[in-house]
Amino acid sequence: MKAKGFLAIVLHAHLPYVRHPELEWSLEELWLYEAITETYLPLLRIFDAFEREQIPCRLTMSITPTLGSMLQDQLLIERYLRHLDKMIDLCEKELERTRWQPEFYPLAQMYYQFYTEAKTDFCKRFSGDLVQAFAAFQDKGLVEIIASCATHGFLPLMDHAQAVDAQIAVGANWYREQFNRDPVGFWLPECGYALGVERSLQRHGIKYVITDTHGVLHSVPRPRYAVYAPVLHQVGVAFFGRDVESSKQVWSASEGYPGDFVYRDFYRDIGYDLDYDYVRPYLYSDYRGHTGIKYYRITGIEGEKLPYCPKVAREKAAEHAGNFMFNREKQVEYLAKHMDREPIIVAPYDAELFGHWWFEGPQWLDFLVRKIAFDQKTIKLITPGEYLERHRINQVVQPSVSSWGNNGYNEVWLDDSNEWIYRHLSVMAKEMVQLANIEAGDEIIKRALSAAARQVLLAQSSDWAFIMQTGTMVDYAVYRTNLHIQRFNLLKQQIMDGCIDLEFLETVESQDNLFPNLDYRVFRQASVNDKGVNHAWQLTSIVSQK
Amino acid sequence: MRDNLPPVPVKYGQSYLVSLVKNIHWLYVFWELAPEEIDLVGEGRMILRLFKGKEPIQQQIMADVTITDSFGSQYLYLAEPGQFYQVQLAVVNSREVVPLLSSNLVFTPFGKVSDQEDTKWASVDELYQEYSGCLTMDTVSSPELSYMSSYQLQRKSLYQPKVDLTVETELIIYGKVTPGAMVYVQGEPITVNEEGSFSLRYALSDGTLILPIKAVAPNGMQTQTTVPVISRETY
Secondary structure (H helix, E strand, C coil): CCEEEEEEEEEEEECCCCCCCCCCCCCHHHHHHHHHHHHHHHHHHHHHHHHCCCCCCCCEECHHHHHHHHCCCHHHHHHHHHHHHHHHHHHCCCCCCCCCCCHHHHHHHHHHHHHHHHHHHHHHHHHHHHHHHHHHHCCCCCCCEEEEEEEEEEEHCCCCHHHHHHHHHHHHHHHHHHHCCCCCEEECCCCCCCCCCCHHHCCCCCCCEEEEEEHHHHCCCCCCCCCCCCEEECCEEEEECHHHHHHHHHHHHCCHHCCCCCCCCCEEEEEHHHCCCHHHHHCCCCCCCCCEECCCCCCCCCCCCCCCHHHHHHHHHHHHHHHHHHHHHHHHHHHHHHEEECEEEEEEEHHHHEECCCCHHHHHHHHHHHHHHHCCCEECCCCCHHHHCCCCCEECCCCCCECCCCCCCCCCCCCCCCCCHHHHHHHHHHHHHHHCCCCCCHHHHHHHHHHHHHHHHHHHEEHHHHHHHHCCCHHHHHHHHHHHHHHHHHHHHHHHCCCCCCCHHHHHHHCCCCCCCCHHHHHHCCCHHHHHHCCCHHCCCEEEEE | HHHHCCCCCCCCCCCCCEEHHHHHEEEEEEECHHHHHHHCCCCEEEEEEECCCCCHHHEEEEEEEECCCCEEEECCECCCCCCEEEEEEECCCCCCCCEEEECCEEEEECCCCCCCCCCEEEEEEHHHHHHCCCCCCCCCCCCCCCCCCCCCCCCCCCCCCCCCCCCEEEEEEECCCCCCEEEEEEEECCCCCCCEEEEEEEEEEEEEEEECCECCCCCCCCCEEECCCCCCCCC
């Protein structure tokens, strides 16, 4: 029986570039270690199982260049393994401490296995290179990996078209280097779209992007199929819109699956619960923080928490996967009656939701893929790229300026907590475009120019403005923004003076070592003529009658 | 190493004016006037002038907001969603308004489901090839946005033409519709004569002008749309 519709699950894996060789320990590097252990390794394990068991799986995943670069960085790999050793050490102590506590001892055993398995899988099963591990699953057809911006810059708030182009160009080039193919899809950071972005996407060969619901729904003219089919911008780039129903079931803090009371409580961590001196050797600062070892379930909105029970949680994950699938079946059955083609339900999520924020998330995903494969015939998994291959004729519209940030536009990244950065980012981008016109007379100048370009890209990470707005680690975000502004300005001055401080250049290159092959000329003015746009519209005069 | 870095500047000593869209109704604007341009202000009053529209000849003044500093930022309210906007920093004196800087052009979110139902369908390959075939070595401007450098207003041309020649073009659109029907051009209602005829004139500059023209029957139930597409190139 032919499927009536499709489900495209898109996992966006991203972390900002955080690497501090100048420090012995960095609290912010912990973001990477947690994500590897709790999200990326579990995802790889389920892909591995799907491959071995020949479970039909078609998922879509973005891996940003900043995350990918960190995953392949030798210093960070060594530090990650050091972190795992500490966690295993802590787990051994926990096994000892909870030996006579029957409600917690099995959990201590679970964590011990969790961390020892992480080390084995990281080193042996996936050979220490998770990017290539994901690439292998792409080559085997389980996942379509899509590209993203160089440093996750928020494109709608870049006033220089060349800055937009550089973010996309560097991101697409990194993708080609890693995955040995041209990117088909592209993850717009924060699903942020503004007019003009499509031109850069098209120039770099991108065939589709994903926006939030209203990015497509508010298109002009009105999309005939709402978000259940892609729309085309007149330059040829397709836009897929996020489905609201499938989003809510997973993302909603109040109604979504992750909030179920039997799931593990993220906030009850032994880093806060146990004696300070006991946990201090395993913390990354003098302040209490998360270790990753958590013994309680959410239990309820208030009141005492009950011990976590993995078996019950796993059954719940299976139940939720079945529920999600059931809802998608009903959704597709309804949509298929009103559409003259199969609907596609696009369900994008941050990858780190699965496993890090929602511990049972990878299990849910595992169950979901299996259930879709064997328990029903109404829906099939697909990637947006494959859907475009099936349906190459689509409605031409102008999508709406939009993002998936709170309230749907740009205000998360532009409010009184972070508006100050844009003056500096704008001037940096403008000056980098000017610097890019220099023909470097020697290798040192070329390196300095590329280092300057790298500073611009790093300053543009949307993560800093986001962190400032959410008020979590504001000092660090401000520090990073200022650092890159300062480094850029000093490099610029030295370039203009024709006198490069080699020691400074080498320090900057070694500390901010992503994109080692970056060519500063990517900031040169793009060569795109206005004539191209609307050309398709020149061919026909459109008449419609109602 | 951090101690040897220059401090983050408060000002850059350059002139710039930048507009960033915050959401449907708010625009964030920041600016700085270089010292040599502050002198141009003199005794005049500085304003931020908000324009709606893409082409300078068609832009409408939406608001003038007085500013007192040659360096600062401001949020401006945007009454209409789904529009092009641009901001100018100008000096108002007793005789005239003198523009000093122009910001980049921005386009705001539509903010709602469109009531335009006309559909055009195309294949990915068709559009991709047609668009790629038009790439030439030229400006960076997007087809929707023309980013104006804040220096353009003051830049003097180095080329001195031997003969002065200026050519302008105007487009005349005229037609007829059922008497009593409404006609909208680019979404805006136009005047229709009693017998149903209408005409309008547009300044035509280089580039492509798309003019969706929609007629709505007197009973409001039927509509018909035609979209003339006009291109002008200058060689």
